[in-house]
Amino acid sequence: MSLFWRIFSLNAAGLVLAAALLLGPVTVSTPVLPAEALVVVVGLAVLLAGNALVLRIGLASLRRLGGAMAAADLLRPGPRAVVAGPAEAAELIMTFNTMLDRLEAERATGAARALSAQERERHRIARELHDEVGQTLTAVLLQLRRVADRAPDGLRAEVGQAQEATRAGLDEIRRIARRLRPGVLDELGLASALRSLATEFTAHGLTVRHHIVGGLPPLTEETELVVYRVAQEGLTNTARHAAADRAEVRLRPVADGVELLVRDNGKGIDAMPVGAGISGMRERALLIGAVLAVESRPGRGTDIRLRIPATVPGDR
Structure with missing residues (x-):
């Protein structure tokens, strides 16, 4: 039963009962007698308590849905919200669960494409580092070795330092390429x-x-x-x-x-x-x-x- 019909039925039952009592044995005097006032207050309290109970039961499923929405994380899929409660709340929970399934599927698909593209780009960069930059540094290292053989004693130490720096750069390029792919x-x-x-x-x-x-x-x-x-x-x-x-x-x-x-x-x-x-x-x-x-x-x-x-x- 929907929340509307639950509240309407309770209020209608209370009003019909009050009308039947007023048309029957219950009367209201002027001024109002204490016993009559007690009957009206008790009837009003019962009607309000019934409304509060119906609303609390009817809105409990919405509170559960709110908790599920606050805890939803596409990176940490968890159990779906339980479909229960009035018709409106149950339909809303089903809609949310369906939307969450679709969002998780779309995110997984998008993440797969992005990570696949990332791996391809890493592979391309690693290949270029190895084939282009690595070969260039290797050629520079060979040239420095020939220069070191012909350099005078005063420059040989500096050329050696340049060789070591180039060799360290080449090792770093190779290490980066290995990590990329x-x-x-x-x-x-x-x-x-x-x-x-x-x-x-x-x-x-x-x-x-x-x-x-x-x-x-x-x-x-x-x-x-x-x-x-x-x-x-x-x-x-x-x-x-x-x-x-x-x-x-x-x-x-x-x-x-x-x-x-x-x-x-x-x-x-x-x-x-x-x-x-x-x-x-x-x-x-x-x-x-x-x-x-x-x-x-x-x-x-x-x-x-x-x-x-x-x-x-x-x-x-």
Whole structure:
């Protein structure tokens, strides 16, 4: 029954009952007698209490809907609001649930396209850095070597410094290219890529240990890339913001799939706003139907867990 008919029926019943009583045994004198006033007050109180009860019951579903709307997060899909209550409220809840389903589907599709375009752009930039800038610096390094052989003793030290700077720049270009497009992931697989990633971040006072369990279920190329990018982003956040000296990367099979854990002993992130890095990791997790959980302990570090289900949706 709709909220309108609930309130109307209650008010109509109260007015009909009051009219029947006034036409029957109940009378009102002038001046009003105390007993008559008591009957009118009690009747009015009963009518108001009934209206309040009907409104509270009828609006409870709207309050639940308001709570569901306030808690809705497209990056953290959760249970839908329960369809209950008067017809108007039930229809509104159904409309909201349908809209939320559509928004989540559209966001997942848009995020998939954006991340796919991002990976293609990373691949293009990495190839240009390696083929163009890397080859140019290699040629410069060879020319400096020939110059160093012919340079007088007074300039040989400066030419050597230029060689070292060029060699350092070439190494940095290669490192950036590897981070943009991890060739080891395509060539040797996810386990080797994660070990190489841990080795790469073991520098500047940070020690990264890795524990990659064998016997992992087969994963799609997209899933392996998401796992690698989440581990990469987690270690990047640790190196830049966590003030940690130890971190670890774990990849192991679990009962319902595969779990990636990136843990550090830094200062935690509870007091820090969620940045683009964590949001990007959540978007990547949604693309493969995975669940990302960030657990932070102030002063005791942060855990980033990516739980990949055993059966990955084929349409993703």
